[in-house]
Amino acid sequence: MNFDPMKIPWSLLGLFIVFCIGMFIRGFVPKITARVGKRIGIRIYQPWFDYVKNFSIQTSITHGYMFYLGPVFRLTGGIGMVLFMPLIHGSWYFSNFAFAGDMVLFLYLMFFGTLGMALGAGESGHPYSAIGVARGLAQVTVAEIPLVLAMLAVAAQHHTLSISQIVAAQQGGIAHWTMVTNPVATATGMLALLGSMMNSPFNVVLAPQEIPIGPPTEYHGTFLGILTTNRSIFPMAKIIFFMNIFFGGATNWAILILKGWLIYMWPVIVGVVFPRFRVDQSIRWFLKVPLLLGILAVALV
Amino acid sequence: MINPILIIAIALGTAFSLGLLKKLGRELSFAITLIALAAMAFISAQWLSAFLTYNMLGPVVTTAGGRAPFVIVLQMGHMEALFTLLINVMGVMGAFYLHDRLTENGNGAMAVLLAGIMGLNGIILTGDIFNLFVFLEIASIATAGLVLLVTDFKSLTAGFKYMLASGLISGLFLLGIIFLYNTTGTLNIRELLIAVPGTIKAGSVASFLVMMAILLEMKPFPANGWGIDLYSGAPAGVSALIASASATAAYFVLIKLLPLGGTVAYKIAAAVGITTFVASNLVALSQRSATKLLGYSSIGQMGLVVGIYGLNYHLGSKAFLIIFSLLGTHYLAKAGLFWLSGIVQSTEIDKWSALRKSPVLFVLFGIFVFALMGFPPFPSFFGKWELIMGLVASKLYWWAGAILLGTMFEGIYLFRWFSRALKLDNQELAKPRSTIYTFVPPLVFAILLFPAGYYTSTYTGGIGIMGFAPLLFIMLIGFLDFLPAYIKNILSIAGVAAYSWYLWPHVQGNTFKIVFAGIFMGGALLALFAGFYRRGKHLGFYPTTLLMFLGLGILVDASNLMELFYGWELMTIGSYFLLIRGERSLPHGYSYLLFSLGGSLAMMFGFGLAHASAGTIELSALNHIHVLPALAYSLMLVGFMTKTASLGFHIWLPGAHGEAVADIHFMASAVLLKAGVFGIILVLSGMGNSEPYARNILLVLGWIGALTALIGNIGAAFQESAKYLLAWSSIGQLGYIVFGLATMTHLGWLAAYGYTITHFLYKGILFLIIGGIAFRVGTADMYKMGGLIKRMPFSFLAVLISIITLAGIPPLVGFTGKWIFYNMIVSEHMFYQGLVVIISGIVAFLYLFRLIHVIFLGQLKDKNRRVKEVYPWLLIPAYAMLIGVMVLSMFPNTLLGPLGRMLSTAFPKGALHWDGYTASTAYGTFNMPIIMAVIGSTFAVVFLWLLLANRRAVKVKQFNIFYSGEAPSRPELTHFGYNFFAHYKKAVGFMAVPLVTRFWDQVSEGLHALAGYGRAIYTGNAQSYLFHIVGFVVAIYLITMGGLS
């Protein structure tokens, strides 16, 4: 498989669509949490206004070159994850650069942005940033356990690590989805998803009350604009990944939006129902049921 | 040829004349004594050289022209020549050392010394058993007389106990002689040996008594309390004479007379000797007095050679080579150590740090200790090797095991003593005073150890000239130690370059060897280059560093197991001295050495089994061992894993590496640990994975690797010191490598090789930079730093790239390793071990972020506001390695391609397939240049966008942060660095409980308790000692009657 320059515009288009879906969901989710709390909530197009506002703020300060590069790392990571993800099954236009890498690339690319962001926030010298990062790292080491186990189970089941091939193997109706053929791995994966979506009970990393917004504390204006761009892309990349490996992928944009939205709702619903964990509590939680379930998943392969 | 009787005549004549010529000046008398002893030595030497040159029979000389048994019969043969030479040389040196005491005490003392040496010569030369008795008595009376050179209470009691015990023993001997004469009618030893098998049965009273007497002369456990008190009570110079000359003579008696006892006697000698060796070394563990330690060690060493003589029929033609090499080392080293003990003037081992004030003496001390422990290039190394090979080949596993155990015990106390002397504070202690008389003898003996080692090696074969020639260069560097560091650095780099030039043709065409030679020699050059940052002389650094790298070079170059082991041990010595250099490194360097020693002993046993199986020591002997294969491979793996610091053997590493300075840390971690990997690869290549035992071993090894990775990485997350953090991280990284090798798959090995090389690069960068920062800031505690990105931007960039690589984040080369692991885990279905390895990789993010954040980010401390960037001497090698990382990141196939081709011969299945830059397995694919291009261009675009949108950005000052409307006044208040992962510790802290450390502590306590228990028999009471002797005789008699005969 060779590199074709025509991939570039099509990939960018796919990226833009994903961004828009992300922006929409970012307006929709606060609405739901507000309604559960018997409040009216924001308008659904509020994220777009915030976006414009962030890029138009006049004052801008920086703490140093790593601080400056942090959001760049962050967004590059998020975009990279989408660019190496096959979005629409069977479509040459929206298969992106998936041929250049597989699930392992996806998993480790996730940390590219996280690390850069953490370093940038670190240079600001604000203790809350460091505290947030320390919490996030500690939590991610255990949240990855069920994710890795689920991935290994799925890869062993389909005899491939390639996301495109896993999606291809699931075509032909719901009975072929990993959700049906390997429910334990899917359950494990969905528990892992809770840990990485920054929703309660696993959102002490950002913890709006204790450490005002965590790692991005010192970021504002344009920097924040870049970060919000990423917040619309990065979670969507993860959701599409889950859709691809557990729920049969998508053959057109409508299916992608529907499945993506449904998967997105899972952590949101859990989040509004359950209160927040402390970090050590969430670590222990991941080492119980999700771990056992994950071991069961690989044992059953 | 000079008549050997002159040896005795000269001694006697001089002794009498000294007694008569009291008026002579004492210095003159002393000179006469020395000349007499030298003449005796010359006679022996001349005979020995004659025997070595011509293959001839020695003469039998009789006194007064009569015929045996009516006259004294003297026999000179090649053994007698050698032994008398040893004794007479010791006589010259011993007398020289005792100059002050002898001149103080007058001609009588010199006469006594001469009489003693004469007695020892007589013991060896005589052909008549009663004569032997007479000479033994002369020697022991003379010894008692020499003990009286110092008439303090301690030597008086020691001498008295000695006289009582030796009186009892010689009584037994005399009784045995009488019975022998009664049954055979002759006293001539040669005739006795012929007569014995026919006329008396083994185990009969006569031969039994003689045998007991000669064994008791060797101070067997537990009937040796008098011997230990003698060694520690006598003046140092006299103890040296006893340990070297008297013990050697007594041993010769054993060689001469043991055949009288028949085969039973050999069995008893073997059992008694080895028991003595193990027991005295065990008992010595809880001993803190230097002279006592030397006593125990002497008795143990003599026990060992006695045991070997008992076993000599199993050792074949090598038996005497083994005996001479061990006896010779003991002779030189023990005399040297006793002499040094006289100079130090303190029996407490902790006071020996005073010896450091005389560096030359201290070097001698080190030479003696390492020679005693059987390290190369000393003769005992070859002796122990041949001994274990011989014993194992004869299936005497328990004997070999016991000897190795005893050696381990000996190592524990000798190295404790040496390490403490090397490190303990000596400010308060006076410089030990040595005169020309006390200085020359130990110097001569230490120097002699080297040619002796070379000479021994020519008899064993195995080690080529390149095992020794570079040592001369290292010695030269040692002599030039007074020069400034940079000159020695240039010389050392030239030396390493020359050695690399020599090594290249030997490794050319062998990818496996090229990889390791590259790491070892490349590491040497980079580390030495970094060494230019040092000021001053840097005493002792260069010889030991070069020794380590020479060992590593020999390891790669090795064509047989002996060379491999030789290189391994040289590397151990060198690295020990490097690791113990740190300020608080005493316990860590010591435990490093103990683990290394234990590992090498285990390895030696394993090599013995390989040799027994293949009948050769070529490296091919490692393939398909069929003598106890599971044990053989396990022992070798354990040996190598002590160096890779795998779980269970890792406790020495954090401290040893954590206290080391930048370039040493680099050598010890990025380079040295790879020696263990080299060994494991050799062993696993030989073992294969087809046999059932091999599968079990690999399963265990795989889990050890995986758990080492996890424990290492979790341990690293909780360190406050950057160096300790990196040290723990090395443990974890080596765990990956061990795991990869244990899978025995193409991909596993590919990953292991990949990690071996990349770990060298990215860890190398981290060690140099972090070490350099610690040097600049004055501490390695991370929370005392912070914000250093402002002061050290180049360091930051290097560290950033290396931690991205280490974490395995794409697009850098570390990701390749992770990717291969995933593919291997899925294709081999190694989920559980695989999970542990993958999770440890993610745990690594914890410490990596902490490392870079707490040092470089956060708040800059006031005292670091003027700190400078790391020395360019450290930055240049680091950036050289950084270029390596970037090249490998962009084109991983330049590395993985050749490695894959090499591995395909061993593991043809499941190879990585390369299609241009796309790598693929049955499961996954990746194309590094495309990944890099996509990520790189995205990064560039986003960055440009930010620049455009954000062109008005103003740089603000450090305290300008969102802080409830206040500005924090002190950076310490807002720098989050201490106990960074407190919450993590709360959740998984149980994984970081030092269980392994506790285990080894328990082992140590148990051993010391056992030692204390054993030591309780040495009450110091002469009568108990006599009782032990009687009890020993009775016990052996009962055992002999009961079973052996």
Added chain:
Amino acid sequence: MTHIALAGGALLILIGVWGMLTKKNIIRIIIGFSLFDTGLHVVLVGLGHLKNRTAPIIDSDLPREAAASRVVDPVPQAIVLTAIVIGLAVTAVLLAFALKLYQSRKTLDISELREGNND
């Protein structure tokens, strides 16, 4: 006669060893050693004795030619002379030590002389 000598010698050896092992006074221990030594000498001579033979001294009563058949074995007799001399020397050295020890500690009790035990 031979048997009596041998038995007596053995008894002396045992008494001597018993004395060395049990007595507390150094002088007595040395006496024990002397007894042990003397016992050895007696056994030595006893073993060399041949029935109905005479001492190996060649003089007018014992012509040189007849010596071989009429004398006891001369070797043990020669040996015992040497052994006695050596025993004397050892005893002398022991006594010298005893004297010095007494001068240094004013005691002859052996259990007091324990310096140099393992501590």
